[in-house]
Amino acid sequence: MHLFYQPNKNLYELDEEETRHSSKVLRLNSGDIIHVTDGKGLLQKCVLNMHKNKAGYEVIGSEMIPRRSFAVHIAIAPTRKAERNEWMVEKMTEIGVERIDFLITEHTNPETLNRVVNLNRLNRIAAAAMKQSQQFYLPEITVNNKYDSFIRSRQEDVKLIAYVPDQNTVEHVFSKVRKDSSTSLLIGPEGDFSEKEIAFAMENGFSTVSLGPTRLRTETAAIAGCHAINLAQILN
Amino acid sequence: MHLFYQPNKNLYELDEEETRHSSKVLRLNSGDIIHVTDGKGLLQKCVLNMHKNKAGYEVIGSEMIPRRSFAVHIAIAPTRKAERNEWMVEKMTEIGVERIDFLITEHTNPETLNRVVNLNRLNRIAAAAMKQSQQFYLPEITVNNKYDSFIRSRQEDVKLIAYVPDQNTVEHVFSKVRKDSSTSLLIGPEGDFSEKEIAFAMENGFSTVSLGPTRLRTETAAIAGCHAINLAQILN
Numbered sequence: 001m002h003l004f005y006q007p008n009k010n011l012y013e014l015d016e017e018e019t020r021h022s023s024k025v026l027r028l029n030s031g032d033i034i035h036v037t038d039g040k041g042l043l044q045k046c047v048l049n050m051h052k053n054k055a056g057y058e059v060i061g062s063e064m065i066p067r068r069s070f071a072v073h074i075a076i077a078p079t080r081k082a083e084r085n086e087w088m089v090e091k092m093t094e095i096g097v098e099r100i101d102f103l104i105t106e107h108t109n110p111e112t113l114n115r116v117v118n119l120n121r122l123n124r125i126a127a128a129a130m131k132q133s134q135q136f137y138l139p140e141i142t143v144n145n146k147y148d149s150f151i152r153s154r155q156e157d158v159k160l161i162a163y164v165p166d167q168n169t170v171e172h173v174f175s176k177v178r179k180d181s182s183t184s185l186l187i188g189p190e191g192d193f194s195e196k197e198i199a200f201a202m203e204n205g206f207s208t209v210s211l212g213p214t215r216l217r218t219e220t221a222a223i224a225g226c227h228a229i230n231l232a233q234i235l236n
Numbered sequence: 237m238h239l240f241y242q243p244n245k246n247l248y249e250l251d252e253e254e255t256r257h258s259s260k261v262l263r264l265n266s267g268d269i270i271h272v273t274d275g276k277g278l279l280q281k282c283v284l285n286m287h288k289n290k291a292g293y294e295v296i297g298s299e300m301i302p303r304r305s306f307a308v309h310i311a312i313a314p315t316r317k318a319e320r321n322e323w324m325v326e327k328m329t330e331i332g333v334e335r336i337d338f339l340i341t342e343h344t345n346p347e348t349l350n351r352v353v354n355l356n357r358l359n360r361i362a363a364a365a366m367k368q369s370q371q372f373y374l375p376e377i378t379v380n381n382k383y384d385s386f387i388r389s390r391q392e393d394v395k396l397i398a399y400v401p402d403q404n405t406v407e408h409v410f411s412k413v414r415k416d417s418s419t420s421l422l423i424g425p426e427g428d429f430s431e432k433e434i435a436f437a438m439e440n441g442f443s444t445v446s447l448g449p450t451r452l453r454t455e456t457a458a459i460a461g462c463h464a465i466n467l468a469q470i471l472n
Contacts, residue, residue, distance in 0.1 A: 087323065091456050091459070094450060094451075094452050094453060094456045095448070095450065095452070095456065095460060096448075096449075096450055132451070132453065133450040133451045133452065133453075134450070134451045135450060172467075172470065172471060174467060174471055175471070212331070212332075212466065212467070212470060213332075213470065214330060214331065214332055214369040214370070214371060215330075215368070215369045215370045216330050216331070216369060217330060217368065217369075220327050220330045220331065223327070223459065223463075224331060224463055227459075227460055227463050227464075228463075228467060230448065231408075231410060231448070231464060231467065234408065234448060234449065235408060235410055235411070
């Protein structure tokens, strides 16, 4: 399936980058069948219509792909390297994630956040990963979330914060997931959450969880946490 | 714990890069306590002795950290981008892996393999990830493995190959792992394994497994597979 992304379902043409990809890489021509999603569950079967380097299309079939029976929401204090934040978004999207929120924590420098988290780039990366992994919902990505108000506004069924004061006393995230529920998982910065932040999350309904016996970098923790929640939903 | 890596246990000094890291980044001085591992389970507590930009050390305590009760071996057809192979090695090392073998398959270009898999670089990346995640065994990495002879020589307790002809008929890798056993998992190239390669693996004791409902890139599949095996061992 040649899957393309067009968020505006009334436009009936691919953007410049996807047009180039369809003609130069996939070598598609007028009359070829493509699929187009709006990243909100709509999957359209279309006939391509190449005209003067514009890739238009005519819709010949359409269906709404239902959302999954569960939702995975990951909130992360960004790492200091832009590329690590970008690959984290790419990998979580491939594995399956509904929301990714970047947090400003006590140990996050807000200037760093603006330098290492570029929302346009992240949305483009997520869209490419969505198509590549043949999914039809684009994860919602937000940046610049203030920790306290973000924590207070969480509405998920299960709210978890990765934190390991003593591995033996904290359950693994996998064991805390409830079938067909929404799960929020918070991942701390390199200097970890502060004691105050942990306490504030716990006052607001979050439970501490472990991500396993080895010490993971922020971006690896995010992928591992996202993957563990998906596995718990798929396997249980 | 300031953990350093010195594979030669009779040398008692850090290499140039770690010397620089100890003095410039960590700002350690003579008399400071460091820990040194040889990547083969030896963990030494040492007193640092800085002398003319050479970081020597005296061992004041020593223990052997036992290996885990299970082993995770991942064999992968490399992706076409060097950086994706490198991050795959970094992330699997953080999560926990005993062996990483790069395979030449029907859909692998051997010239590509030499360009995108540099064993020295991969070993340096694995050593850095081992230290960062506070582990004491360096994964063994091999490249240039011919598919047939590699498959024939596998001795692991559980042998698995990721391949999804029809998701509903294949069990998830998580369900196939046996407690305290060694597991070998093969991950195919972008064009996937050939039918012949799948058949050959199955004749040699491999079972096909799924890595979940979404289509993953090679490097994401390797991380997800490695993580799922670790989770199955830790949680069961």
